[in-house]
Amino acid sequence: MASANLNELFAKGCIEFSKPKSFSEAARQAAQLLSSEGFALEQYADQVEEIILSKGPYMVVAPQVAIVHGRPDAKSKTGAALVLSETDLITGSVNDPVRLVFAISAANNDDHIEMLKTLSGFLVKEGSVGNLLGCSTISEVRDIFSDNLP
């Protein structure tokens, strides 16, 4: 099950600073982190990119923030990944430029929704996005996630 503790949701290796050339590259990278750590299937990045290319940037849900995902899948595990882009990513959304790309994977719908709830509980707090954008190391990101007491 997804937990209220953000640091448990983001497994080791699932937070990365990067300089992607485009939003879809950043989304692929975030999804790939989940695949590399054994949470999502190998083709997860393709799935996520396909959704972005076919349906547009509606997953840019707040200024500078996108949350990407495919369908929950029994062969996947529940987890989250974050790519912090050092470049401004232009998606065509009103919330451009995007700098934080979250990817989530889940084994089933309930876990998927529980994880969205946890992420939303964090991102709804004023200052969360700004705090993440101010980070330059993974341990700083972890510290911000740790401070997110329910």
Place this chain on the structure above:
Amino acid sequence: MKLLAVCGMGIGTSVLLKMNAERVLEQLEIEADIDATDVATALSPDSTAQIVLCTPELKDQLKGIRAEVIAVDNVFDLSELTEKLEKSLL
């Protein structure tokens, strides 16, 4: 009162919209039933929703729908959601 929260697949962005709109409607003491769904389902002629919530990029895809479409820029901004829902509901 029936609302739909809509996104490309009906399980991500729309669920975030649903969760946060529910928080806002509870504070406004408005009883409402919100379902998260995808664009195709929202466009079904059988839909009885009065209001459809989405992110701005989907607004064009919902053209022609009977319900009022409210585009939410920041799904985590409860004051934006409050302002927009109050405007249509109160």
